[in-house]
Amino acid sequence: xxxxxxxxxxxxxxxxxxxxxxxxxxxxxxxxxxxxxxxxxxxxxxxxxxxxxxxxxxxxxxxxxxxxxxxxxxxxxxxxxxxxxxxxxxxxxxxxxxxxxxxxxxxxxx
Amino acid sequence: xxxxxxxxxxxxxxxxxxxxxxxxxxxxxxxxxxxxxxxxxxxxxxxxxxxxxxxxxxxxxxxxxxxxxxxxxxxxxxxxxxxxxxxxxxxxxxxxxxxxxxxxxxxxxxxxxxx
Numbered sequence: 407x408x409x410x411x412x413x414x415x416x417x418x419x420x421x422x423x424x425x426x427x428x429x430x431x432x433x434x435x436x437x438x439x440x441x442x443x444x445x446x447x448x449x450x451x452x453x454x455x456x457x458x459x460x461x462x463x464x465x466x467x468x469x470x471x472x473x474x475x476x477x478x479x480x481x482x483x484x485x486x487x488x489x490x491x492x493x494x495x496x497x498x499x500x501x502x503x504x505x506x507x508x509x510x511x512x513x514x515x516x
Numbered sequence: 517x518x519x520x521x522x523x524x525x526x527x528x529x530x531x532x533x534x535x536x537x538x539x540x541x542x543x544x545x546x547x548x549x550x551x552x553x554x555x556x557x558x559x560x561x562x563x564x565x566x567x568x569x570x571x572x573x574x575x576x577x578x579x580x581x582x583x584x585x586x587x588x589x590x591x592x593x594x595x596x597x598x599x600x601x602x603x604x605x606x607x608x609x610x611x612x613x614x615x616x617x618x619x620x621x622x623x624x625x626x627x628x629x630x631x
Binding site for chain 1 (some may be wrong): 524530549550556557558559561564603605618619620621622623624
């Protein structure tokens, strides 16, 4: 089983719908992150959390919210999805060093 | 914040050597990472440099010059499976929370290895 698990792996939805992407990890890391990846733009940070009571905005947080339900769980929500939020979303965890990524959640907003 | 530049695409021949460059500007450098990402997959960690010099790990090496804001990833004895995107990520003091530091990614370099 993967150390960092994302669900769903693929999702197609319509404009205006609420969407939640979930992430869970078994690495025991305190730090968790949500990135989105778009062709030609690389990975951009949406939100990050260093422990259960810590939530921080990244460079592109508008239109997104997060919840850190436990050390192992970090979910990303799109309250009202729009087409330009179509992207590949990655959850990641870390200790003090490198990031460990989930397998990604591909979201399409029609 | 940072400004991280990498070439968009490179091509090389199987068995050859390729060097992928990364330049950056930061307000306070705290480490540089290289990741490999195959199409449709998650990025995976390759190397970390925080001090000047060369770090070697099998066929892959990474070099850092802090004074020049420059790093490169060197891939030797290229194999077809090395066709992937290579992501440079810089961690600096300008992006921190609770005494820790957040890495920012460059746009990645797509490497195509042909026979």
